Amino acid sequence: MKYMWLTLALSGSIAASAQTYEHKFQDPRLSITDRVENLISSMSLEEKVSQLMYASPAIGRLGVPQYNWWNECLHGVARNGRATVFPQAIGLAATFDTSLIYRVGRAISMEARAKYNVSVAQNMRERYQGLTFWTPNVNIFRDPRWGRGQETYGEDPYLTSRIGVAFVKGLQGDNPRYLQAAGMAKHFAVHSGPEKLRHEFNAVVSQKDLWETYLPAFEALVTEAGVEGVMGAYNRTNGYPCCAHPYLMQEVLRRKWGFQGYFVSDCWAIVDFYEGHKVAGTPAEAAAMALNAGTNLNCGSTYPELVNAVKQGLTTESEIDDNLRELLPTRFKLGLFDPPGTVPFDTISASWIRKKEHLGLSLEAAEKSLVLLKNVNHTLPLNPSVTSVFVTGPTAAHVQALLANYYGLSEGLVTILEGIVANVSPHTSVKYRQGALLDEPNRNPQDWFSGVAADCEVTIACLGISQLIEGEEGESIMSNHFGDREEIGLPQSQVDFLKKIRANAKKLVVVLTGGSAVACPEVYEMADALIYAWYPGEQGGMAVGNVIFGKATPSGRLPVTFPMAIEDLPPYEDYAMANRTYRYAKKEPLFPFGFGLSYTTFAYSNISLSKASAGPAESIKASVTVTNTGAIAADEVVQLYITALNAPVETPQYALKDFQRITLKAGESRVVVFNVGPKTLEIVGEDGAREVAKGDYEIAIGGSVPSQRSLALGAPPYQQARLSVGR
Numbered sequence: 001m002k003y004m005w006l007t008l009a010l011s012g013s014i015a016a017s018a019q020t021y022e023h024k025f026q027d028p029r030l031s032i033t034d035r036v037e038n039l040i041s042s043m044s045l046e047e048k049v050s051q052l053m054y055a056s057p058a059i060g061r062l063g064v065p066q067y068n069w070w071n072e073c074l075h076g077v078a079r080n081g082r083a084t085v086f087p088q089a090i091g092l093a094a095t096f097d098t099s100l101i102y103r104v105g106r107a108i109s110m111e112a113r114a115k116y117n118v119s120v121a122q123n124m125r126e127r128y129q130g131l132t133f134w135t136p137n138v139n140i141f142r143d144p145r146w147g148r149g150q151e152t153y154g155e156d157p158y159l160t161s162r163i164g165v166a167f168v169k170g171l172q173g174d175n176p177r178y179l180q181a182a183g184m185a186k187h188f189a190v191h192s193g194p195e196k197l198r199h200e201f202n203a204v205v206s207q208k209d210l211w212e213t214y215l216p217a218f219e220a221l222v223t224e225a226g227v228e229g230v231m232g233a234y235n236r237t238n239g240y241p242c243c244a245h246p247y248l249m250q251e252v253l254r255r256k257w258g259f260q261g262y263f264v265s266d267c268w269a270i271v272d273f274y275e276g277h278k279v280a281g282t283p284a285e286a287a288a289m290a291l292n293a294g295t296n297l298n299c300g301s302t303y304p305e306l307v308n309a310v311k312q313g314l315t316t317e318s319e320i321d322d323n324l325r326e327l328l329p330t331r332f333k334l335g336l337f338d339p340p341g342t343v344p345f346d347t348i349s350a351s352w353i354r355k356k357e358h359l360g361l362s363l364e365a366a367e368k369s370l371v372l373l374k375n376v377n378h379t380l381p382l383n384p385s386v387t388s389v390f391v392t393g394p395t396a397a398h399v400q401a402l403l404a405n406y407y408g409l410s411e412g413l414v415t416i417l418e419g420i421v422a423n424v425s426p427h428t429s430v431k432y433r434q435g436a437l438l439d440e441p442n443r444n445p446q447d448w449f450s451g452v453a454a455d456c457e458v459t460i461a462c463l464g465i466s467q468l469i470e471g472e473e474g475e476s477i478m479s480n481h482f483g484d485r486e487e488i489g490l491p492q493s494q495v496d497f498l499k500k501i502r503a504n505a506k507k508l509v510v511v512l513t514g515g516s517a518v519a520c521p522e523v524y525e526m527a528d529a530l531i532y533a534w535y536p537g538e539q540g541g542m543a544v545g546n547v548i549f550g551k552a553t554p555s556g557r558l559p560v561t562f563p564m565a566i567e568d569l570p571p572y573e574d575y576a577m578a579n580r581t582y583r584y585a586k587k588e589p590l591f592p593f594g595f596g597l598s599y600t601t602f603a604y605s606n607i608s609l610s611k612a613s614a615g616p617a618e619s620i621k622a623s624v625t626v627t628n629t630g631a632i633a634a635d636e637v638v639q640l641y642i643t644a645l646n647a648p649v650e651t652p653q654y655a656l657k658d659f660q661r662i663t664l665k666a667g668e669s670r671v672v673v674f675n676v677g678p679k680t681l682e683i684v685g686e687d688g689a690r691e692v693a694k695g696d697y698e699i700a701i702g703g704s705v706p707s708q709r710s711l712a713l714g715a716p717p718y719q720q721a722r723l724s725v726g727r
Contacts, residue, residue, distance in 0.1 A: 023042065026338075032329050036324070045317055052327065054264070067130060070134065071133045075406070078406045078408050079406070082353055083410070084354050084358040085402070086538075089151050090149065090154060090516070093153035094368075094369040095365060100361075105167040106173070111352055112180075112181045114352040117349070131179075132181075132229065133181055133184060136163075137152050137186050138217035140160065141155045142213075143193065145484050145488060146192045146516070147195055147483030157213050158655070158657060165224050165225040184229035188249075189242065193572065194482070195473040195482040197573075198234040198235050199234055199269075199277075205576070207687050228261040228333070229263070231264050231265070232269065244292075245293065249294045253294075261326070262296045263326070265297070265298055267299040270287060270302040283302050292315055369536060370556045371532040372529070372531055374713075379509065383549075384423055388431070388456040388458075390456035390505075391417050392449060392452075393461045394435065400466040400468060401535060402415065403535060414541035416513075416533070417432055417462075420544070420548065421545075449501055451504070459507065462511045463523070467515075488519045490520055498526055509529045509530075511544055512532050515534060518532075520562075555634060555635035555661075561593045563590060594637070596703075602627065602630075602703060604626055604701060606623075607719035608721070614723065614725055619676065624671070624701045625669055625672075633664065636703060638702075642698070643698040644681075676699065692726075696722055697723045698722055700719070706718040
């Protein structure tokens, strides 16, 4: 493989050296800096402005091709026809598997290049046909009411950063000269609803919360993954629009973190400057404000006003040139100005789209994302030779419950019903009836369902929500709250339906779909077994069937806390982290962060530290023995949490600082070792500064967040040790 790429690269270089070019920027032998400068110097003011638009038109006289920057690949190449559909982002986070996420990113990147190559061959260069992808979403899912939380990697800044870094590295590739595709960290930086108010909302956040919770994932994507793009959010943060925020965009992003890529506005966010936020009086003022702050690219319709803004003295052509110097390198890194055949990815063909291996990877990701929340008396796994199964509920055959939002299209969608049917024996009688709809509070369940449940050996009720109820503003057609959820439980019609079935069901397995935490204590009490399936992608139904019937063992862990009730949450508009997420919440949750059961059992023992005390700059090793005490091989997600016991400021009750997914055979033990260094122990002060404070730190290692609720639900007892720092 290495030789093949080397041969391609060398042959491309030979071809390039033999060519002559009408314009210097077309010559791949020159540096990107020289090529960018030549292109800028060749354009008129109007042409320069046109290239700052997401739909950048061709410049025929210079041989500049048309390019559309707006492309999506949240969990597979999206909105551009056939593609492998992976589990929604929140489900990918539930795998706690960075190597898997890297492979998913690589698979998406291969399909992206293949689709780009076939599109360009047909001279198709419209939206969703390019290589600059506006993903991942690394906002913090601080409140389950946010409809777009499904697009994120959960509520924890560390988990979000690890999953995000792995995805971006996989997507962008490791070629030393070219990007295979370009990723983007969005929405910078304090953004998580309400959807209804996003065009006028001011998110007020302390420096401590900003640097402890909202910024770490963005920082990791910039400084570790080298993410190529950053997108500004719609809202204001502490008074400034996020697409014209001098502190976040210049002081933090460019100077402190050294970001070298391009910055784009969220779509039509600059219109909000004068229509929603009222910080500008005219489109020209808004355009100049965004440009001068460092928004290099406008997704929207405002930047054509930059020509007038220059004439009015609101900005300068020199400022436009500076923005182009930050924007245009991405197109060169992708090879978009290089002669055909000189970029090593030019040979990626349509055969990579929905490749067999990618479908297998989608299935693997879905299986690893499923979270087993309850399993009384070993209800699961079911024997495939079960005599009769009753499958019911609104999501059993509902494809939207597989897809979530920002999805591609597949001819191979496998619903939960189909995945169950595929796993049972030929003699098994499978009865199906949809039952309660997603949200019809006035529809009463019929006695027929209860009777069938009584007749069958096991009932599998598929409940939950879909993008019809939760999602982005304007896209969730059954939502009365612009995609957000005012209530975080299941629709009452579904709860009532389940009660009717529970009265007569011999065994009741409940499968929930959704992209956010669901407050469902009644469902938990009624179910013999409970699986949370997220939006599991095109192979999601097969994954659910494989887990229910034991072909796969559940190993997903919750990337969000499930509260008992909406009353346990602070006001939605409050961005302070007090009483939010597992790190600061005081109320006992229904299901804690990091929790998930298995078909086997694990035990933790013999925690040890390489040193009981250390200096603030030292690193130590923390180790623990993990044993599979059950009868089958399975994966365990080993999680390390830190608690600062006597810090000078309030710190999280627990903070995830590392994790490892391991596979253990039945009866096998393994010593798992974590490195605990200064970065692991850092606390964030009220001014946002990080330091390793002198004092004691509790290190807890286990299979969930170290809480009494985790133990009560069946998580293995965790191990704790104390480290003294600076004494």
